[in-house]
Amino acid sequence: MSETEVTTAPRPLLLADGRPAARAWSLDPALRHLNHGSFGAVPLVAQERQQELRARMEGAPVAWFPGLPERIAAARVELAAFLGADPGDLALVPNASAGASVVYAGLPHRGGGEIVVTDHGYGAVTMGAERLARRWGGRVRTARVPLDAGEEQAYEAVMAEVGGATGLLVVDQITSATARRLPVERIGAEARRRGVPLLVDGAHAPGLIDAPLSGTACDFWTGNLHKWGCAPRGTAALVARGPLRDGLYPLIDSWGAADPYPDRFDQQGTLDATPWLAAATALGFVEATWGWAAARRYMDELAGYGARVVGAALAELTGADASVDVGMPVPGMRLVRLPDGLGGSRLAADALRDRATAELGVEAAFTSFGGTGYLRLSAHVYNTAEDYEYVAEKCVPVLGEWARAAR
Template sequence: MNTPEGRTAPRPMRLADGRPAAAAWSLDPAIAHLNHGSFGAVPLPAQERQNLLRAEMERAPVVWFPQLPERIAAARVEIAAFLQVEPGELALVPNASAGISAVYAALRRRRGGEIVVTDHGYGAVTMGAQRLARRWGGRVRTAHVPLDADAQRAYEAVAAELTDATDLVVVDQITSATARRLPVERIGAEARRRGIPLLVDGAHAPGLIAAPLADLPCDFWVGNLHKWACAPRGTAALVARGPLRDELYPLIDSWGATEPYPDRFDHQGTVDATSYLAAPEALAFVERTWGWERARRYMAELADYAERVIGAAVAEHTGERGPVDVGMPVPGMRLVRLPSGLADSREAADRLRDRVAAELGVEAAFTSFGGTAYLRLSAHVYNTAAEYEQFARACVPVLAEWARAAAQPVEKVS
């Protein structure tokens, strides 16, 4: 199929035996899975590896847990190689928010207790920053970055909020709600010049960006491995550099508390850490099947195609322009503006997500920014152009009808 501009759809990815890429996942074929970016999807080889590890754990728990820290340390070496960082910089945590919480718990007020965030920040991370600011007796300053801001404008918006009272800067590498990059490298250079710690929320970066920490001057970085990297859920990386990393401790104190960073994070009592140990198998599966470079290229091409097809359908059924200029686009992720009136808040976007799943059989991500509703596209290797074409044909007209119904005035009962 060709797009309205005449561009051909990318050919689907296949396994070595010719089967569709989706055959390597256990996703329900009756559902269209168009939202890899929220919770990810674990390929069967990684699921099988984790199941074997759990069976091993249950066969001999007293043997398993004493040797677990050493095995986690070995997994860290493989994950560090994938992210192209030093193993001694990387600790494993359950998710990006857990890593950020560990950073918040460790930092002390050094100046005026102010924390700078952006209006694109992940809600839970921003709420944690607000709680930390209250504990410090400070406040949170929010940099307002226009959705279409390029790197220069986005940098200027954040830099304008930095003052002599700033104790921490928290910036997304890839934003969740708006699917765009922020110039974390430039922001990091300015923060370092001013002596301000920088925490980068790279939740979406592993797997989507080849080397997310290259040329990135930051004190702390977190990234989820269960998203684009397809690791079992409950696996994320916390990377810390510089003297502040020695202040980091896991949220659960265990017998490794006296060990240096990151070794003390390998000791977490009876926590089921099989997701950590199975994560390298997920990374290796994509590499040996297609290669990560080819996989990323396909995801980028497919997201571009999906944006054009669905955006054209939105325009056809509503007269409104679908594609969105996000200033610094991300490979594999795109935004499409939804018909007006569908979701003017995060809560309304979540309700729309649940309704689309229940009534249309589609797992999709819906977000809201500045009172405008968006469909956030996030493609992976198991997705195909046909799925997005079907969404454009079957779902966009329904969304347009729902928007028209929502815009109808409610008659008062006398």
């Protein structure tokens, strides 16, 4: 079911002075924050760094903006090192969806071209693919990948949709709704052999997995540093390799438009780039305090423990197994199945998320796939086993009441 099966609660991580890890964040202690994977959370040191930079920007804007491209270029070097990318391949964008939009806008026109996506794809990215297909006069083909599909079955399902008309292949490295990997390394190798451009949506990858670009042959990769990397929101990377990258431009035309890729992305008018400049502070904080390898190990163990205790509570409530067989699991995130009647569609899952925050004091991710609702558990260093024990004891019975009322 998961990379790490944990039967005992992992010991909470502490700061160097012995305080709980959560004290390094400004998260509201009145809420249980169990959804790091959606919007991230920024440590105080990175918030303070960003405020310092904003004070400089607002104090002397005429001095700030002419020198901004040089500062952004320096930040790209630091962030590329964290990702294991070449700084000359990496541009900074507001989020992974923006990176995908840059790719969609920059590809050469292919009349009648088809775009292949999967049924695990992030909705906004898939919508962008549909718009591109309409401009091309083509269509989107959707690869159906069972949730429990292993590497071979997932690979075959994706490549079965690729043919002579395919102008672009879009595949998630880590899926959002279903918290699983897709075999982008193997898909990338075959796509390159066939001459099909590949865009890898790595929105969840930075910080959650080490060196996310390693072994992946793709034309484009985009990932959020403001999720698991804890950078200020609005920080993401677009990595482009090969001749198609020369057609990529920022979504805002500015005075750097004549510069080569990726330099042209470093100058976008009066864009507030302080999140990009403060991102390395967040990454460095986790590394200096616990080390990213230890942080990832803790997150995975805690997510595994959370899935066990919450899943057991749901199974006791409903009499049905709440565990989920995910074919290619990822560290730090798990799925448990919700009672029948809850979260069966994206809109229903979003409504459940909002209700849980308002009525239960729990910020959690509720997702839907194939008409089934799931609770997606994600863990970060500031979470503890007690968070998930609280959900199992206090929230699961209420979820049962909501499910009965929905029938």
